[in-house]
Amino acid sequence: MIEDKIPNVGYSEKELFSSLEKLKCKDIDWKNGKTFGAVYYPGYKYAKVISKAYNLFMHENAFDPQLFKSLLAMENTLVKQVSQLFSNKNFIYGNLTSGGTESIFLALLSAREWSHKYRKIENPEVVLSSTAHPAFLKAMRFLKIKPVVIQANNQLSIDLDSFENAINENTILLVGSAPAYPYGMIDPIDELSKMALKHKLLLHVDACIGGFLLSYLKKLGYQIPDFDFSLEGVSSISVDLHKYAYAPKGSSIIYYRSEELRKNQFSVFSNWEGGIYASTSFMGTKPGGIVASSWAALNHIGEDGYLQLTKKTMDATNLIKDYIENHDDLSLIGNPQMSLIAFKSDTMNIYQLADKLNDIGWYIGRLQNPAGIHLVISQIHADGAAQEFINDIEEIITSIKKRPIKNTLENAGDKITAKILNLMSFNKLKHTLVKAASKDKQSKNKKRIIYNVKQGLELEDSDELFRSIMDGFYK
């Protein structure tokens, strides 16, 4: 019904919502726990109240602290409330941002500015592990900071010796994650903190995904190593509210140990013709709805609610973890400390399993080193989805094993397809894959072929290929 042109006369509410419902029908069934990651939903009871708060402030703007006193009060309250998870001091300094990526950007920006001002560093470098989230590389690309990436060690954790050896006079900041996304393992933040103090460096802890959950796991008696401002060397922490705090999308906090560090993230242009301009984050206009709904999430769910949601999350996690640990064909990768699980197979093609799970409506992540499946488990999986997922894996593996010849042929066929694609000129390959990826069709998932093709490409070509595939989606 809706065309690529703004209608001369707007559609009625009924017509619009009928279109929206039709569009939504094509979406993944996330409310039944089919997504492992991307969606964090606290359940209808909480979500109803959180959305109401969003709607009440949907048109207000949190850009200017003097404009809506309500929004300023809410942002300051929630920054103080969440700070108590990471510090027993009276106050640490934070702001609400639009997400983990923005919080990380700001931490790097303030580190760069601060180090320029106080250490006169002109060519800043940041040392991080290969398991750190790509948001760091993305930010450094924008901010012209040199990333020094240290390959994770055999235990998939930070290689502390190589980390320390990489420090030089241009190093401004070390990065640790609690936990790192790929294997759900917490970096040795205590050791990094000592290293930062020894070399007089800043240390950022990326607790975007883990900040909330790990804090409540601690309260439930889990042995979680310190990863916060109780460690003297930690200078900033990012924590997302739109993940395990169950706020709507677009909500994270960046914290600093000192006021001075935070001030370096602010953008101020006091001579601008349009008036004195000052903003706390990357956003100019800042949605009032997200401030109010994040505030509502914290204060409606409350400690009791978060403890319960954390228990549910871990029940679902343990169910899946036990299943994988006891499976002859599957094994966990690393030693996950919360609800992020990675697993692989030594007996079958794990990407084939991943594609078949996609075919029947599951959204899961894929890992590359080693090849694996990645799950972000949350409370939504505790009401049956975790068990359903296990049943589906079981069924797929049984059916693959029942027809070994068909399966060998299928895998060989995939390899041949990948080889043929790799023999094409790069432009032809790009064209073919862009076309295939952007087709809105209900055919079987074949991401495993893309992963095979990728292995035959230089990094520069593979980046260009995926840039083109992205380009193809937005047409």
Ligand SMILES: Cc1ncc(COP(=O)(O)O)c(C=O)c1O
């Ligand atoms: C550890 C970690 N850091 C940063 C991010 C980036 O957060 P966002 O997608 O909210 O920008 C994520 C996202 O999953 C993450 O897991």
